[in-house]
Amino acid sequence: MKQLLKELHAQVEALETEMITIRRDLHRHPELSFEEVRTPAMIADFLEGLGLEVRRNVGGRGVVGTLKGGKPGKTIALRADFDALPIHDEKEVEYRSTVPGVMHACGHDGHTAALLGTAKALAKYRDQLPGTIVFIHQFAEELAPGGARPMIEDGCLDGVDVIYGCHLQSTMPFGNVYYREGYIQAAADKFTIKVTGKGGHGAIPHETVDPIIIGSQIALNLQTIASRRVDPLKQLVVSIGAFHAGDAFNVIPESAELTGTVRSYDPQVRDMAEQTLIKIATTVAEANDAVAKVHYERGYDALYNHPEETRIAQQALANVDGVQEVVETPPVMPGEDFSYYTQKVPGSFFFTGAQMQNPSDIYPHHNARFDFDERAMAISAKGFCSIILAYQQKYMSEAEESTRSPAADQYSPASVKDEQFS
Ligand SMILES: [Zn+2]
Ligand SMILES: [Zn+2]
Numbered sequence: 043m044k045q046l047l048k049e050l051h052a053q054v055e056a057l058e059t060e061m062i063t064i065r066r067d068l069h070r071h072p073e074l075s076f077e078e079v080r081t082p083a084m085i086a087d088f089l090e091g092l093g094l095e096v097r098r099n100v101g102g103r104g105v106v107g108t109l110k111g112g113k114p115g116k117t118i119a120l121r122a123d124f125d126a127l128p129i130h131d132e133k134e135v136e137y138r139s140t141v142p143g144v145m146h147a148c149g150h151d152g153h154t155a156a157l158l159g160t161a162k163a164l165a166k167y168r169d170q171l172p173g174t175i176v177f178i179h180q181f182a183e184e185l186a187p188g189g190a191r192p193m194i195e196d197g198c199l200d201g202v203d204v205i206y207g208c209h210l211q212s213t214m215p216f217g218n219v220y221y222r223e224g225y226i227q228a229a230a231d232k233f234t235i236k237v238t239g240k241g242g243h244g245a246i247p248h249e250t251v252d253p254i255i256i257g258s259q260i261a262l263n264l265q266t267i268a269s270r271r272v273d274p275l276k277q278l279v280v281s282i283g284a285f286h287a288g289d290a291f292n293v294i295p296e297s298a299e300l301t302g303t304v305r306s307y308d309p310q311v312r313d314m315a316e317q318t319l320i321k322i323a324t325t326v327a328e329a330n331d332a333v334a335k336v337h338y339e340r341g342y343d344a345l346y347n348h349p350e351e352t353r354i355a356q357q358a359l360a361n362v363d364g365v366q367e368v369v370e371t372p373p374v375m376p377g378e379d380f381s382y383y384t385q386k387v388p389g390s391f392f393f394t395g396a397q398m399q400n401p402s403d404i405y406p407h408h409n410a411r412f413d414f415d416e417r418a419m420a421i422s423a424k425g426f427c428s429i430i431l432a433y434q435q436k437y438m439s440e441a442e443e444s445t446r447s448p449a450a451d452q453y454s455p456a457s458v459k460d461e462q463f464s
Contacts, residue, residue, distance in 0.1 A: 043431050046170050050427040051363060053163040054420055061159040061419045064088075066137035068151035072126030072144045075182035075189075078103045081124045081154070085179045088158050092165040094177070101192030103181035108174060109165055115173025115434045119198070119205040120160065120426050121383060122153035123183035132410040147412040149210040149396065154179065156208075156419040160426045172434040176202055178383075186341050188379035194386060204351055205389035206429050207380045208422045213406055214395035216415045217364065219425060220371035221356045221392045223349040225307040228277075230341035230377035231316070234301045235260060235323045239332040241296035250294040254287045256330045257298035261285065263322045264302075267315055277373075278315055279305040305375055307344045316340075345381035348388040351433075355390050355425075358432035362424045364417075376407075394422045 073081050082098065082105045089096045089107035097106045126146045131139035139145045161177050178198050182189035199205070214220060237260065239251030261282050268278045280302065287298030304319065306312040320336045327334035360368045371393060380391045396418035398404050405411045 043435055046167060047428060047431050050163050050167060050431075051424045053166055054159060054423045054427065057159045057162055057423075058417070058420045060162075061155040061423070062416050064158055065151050065155035065416060065419065068124070068154060069137045069146050070140050072139050072141055072146045072151070074128060074144055075125040075185035076103070078125055078181045082179065082181065085124065085154065085158065089161060089177065092162055094161065094165065100198055101189060101194070101196040104189055104193040104196070104198065105179040106193075106198050107161060107177040107179075109161065109168060109171070109177070110174050111171030112169035113172040116203040116437050117174040117176060117201050118430050118433055119176040119178050119202045119383070119387075119389075120157060121178040121180055121205060121207040121380060122157035123150045123180045123189070124154045125150055125182050125184050125189075127184055127408060129408065129410050133413055135413070145410070145412075147409060148184065148407045149212065149412075149414050150183065152210045152396070152414060152416070152419050153208070153422075156422040157426070159419065160423040163423065163427060164430070172438065174201075175430060178205075183379055186377075186379075188342060188382075190379040190382040194382055199383065199386050202387050204433060205383045205387055206351075206355060206426065207383070207389070207391045208425065209378070209391070209393050210396040210414050210418050210422065211393045211407075212396055212398070212404065212412055212414045214393060215397050216395050216399070216418055217366035217421075218369050218395035219359045219362075219365055219367075219392055219421065220369050220395070221347075221352055221359070221390070222371050222373065223347055223352045225344050225373050226347050226371070226391060227345040227378045227381070228305040228307055228373065228375045229309075229312050229344040230375070231304040231306075231312070232301070232339045232341065233304065233319060234299065234337045236297060236299050236335045237323075237327055237332055238297045238335075239330075242294050244292040244294055247294060251330065251332050252294050253296065253298035253332060254294070256327055256332045256334075257285060257287060257300055259330070260323050260326050260334065261300060263326055264319060267318050267322070271314060271318055272311055276308050276311050277306065278311050279303070279375075280315065280319070307373065309343070312344075342377035342379045343381045343385065345378050345391055346384050347390040348384060351388045352390040354432050354436060355392055355429050358428035359392065359425050362421065362428050364421050364424070392425070394418050394425065
């Protein structure tokens with residue numbers, strides 16, 4: 043396996059220029075979530091060219107390629123997303139977006155190129171490869187309800203034992219990779235509360251029902267959800283980002299509107315926050331003779347990394363040439379629909395540092411000048427190869443052990459899985 047891994051890594055390095063070419067082509071031709079046509083066609087053609095079994099239009103616009111290795115082993119899925127954002131590209135580079143108002147401002151072009159590079163390297167060594175590798179190229183990550191769920195419903199995880207995915211990070215140093223056991227990305231929900239009272243003269247308040255005062259009471263009361271309703275050891279954020287009401291100094295307006303976000307990890311905490319928020323808004327309004335209408339919109343579920351699968355990745359990534367440090371990341375707040383895959387099968391999502399070398403070129407994700415260090419794609423691809431072989435090796439040696447001694451059964455992958463899902 044060691045020799046195979048060495049050859050795979052050398053192969054990925056040899057493919058670096060090709061990955062950059064693919065990435066720049068996708069960068070010039072970005073497509074919005076749920077509107078992808080050219081990108082999935084290119085991916086499917088590329089995978090077919092490698093001799094993989096390819097399914098197009100999975101769950102809508104997704105592509106799934108399957109590579110069967112020549113040796114027995116587990117089935118490992120790798121996922122990359124390929125959609126772009128409604129942002130106008132303001133970078134001055136020759137690979138800048140050619141589509142006005144649409145841009146790859148999150149690095150999904152890089153995820154796609156890195157996964158295609160991984161597929162090409164692995165396909166070259168298929169005879170020596172244990173198990174099966176499933177390449178999940180997902181559409182529409184940026185826009186809820188997202189592409190992950192329809193692709194899962196359409197069978198992209200059928201027969202899959204484990205899944206890994208990776209996000210390039212423009213604000214994390216190049217050369218580092220980041221892992222985390224347990225929750226790594228939050229559930230991100232949005233709410234709007236419209237308080238309707240009765241407008242009137244600012245000097246005659248008793249003839250009005252003032253939505254500003256009632257809205258303020260709601261805003262303050264909502265803060266007790268995080269401070270008094272939830273276990274202090276569990277994370278919850280309830281923030282109001284906008285409060286709009288009125289437009290004249292001597293007029294009490296008819297209505298007020300509050301908009302905000304709820305971020306959480308634990309599903310029970312999330313349910314409680316949603317129910318309590320609705321209850322507080324409606325009852326505070328009712329007690330003041332006003333009416334509050336709440337619109338609560340759920341974003342993606344929080345992303346959970348399974349501990350055992352994360353440890354395998356963490357150890358495998360440490361031995362990748364070009365990786366300086368494997369760092370435990372704190373959880374981050376943006377949502378990510380990779381969460382739905384790890385609800386179905388064990389798996390882990392990691393970050394690859396992809397910060398630009400020149401400090402004036404460093405921009406966050408979803409910025410009009412976003413870019414990343416393209417050498418990070420080879421780090422991700424080599425990381426995937428290492429994880430695949432480490433996972434196969436671990437389960438092969440466990441299988442051997444369990445045939446030798448029945449006592450080893452209690453450490454079988456099945457019991458590890460049960461524990462993680464409980
Ligand atoms: Zn994004
Ligand atoms: Zn992204």
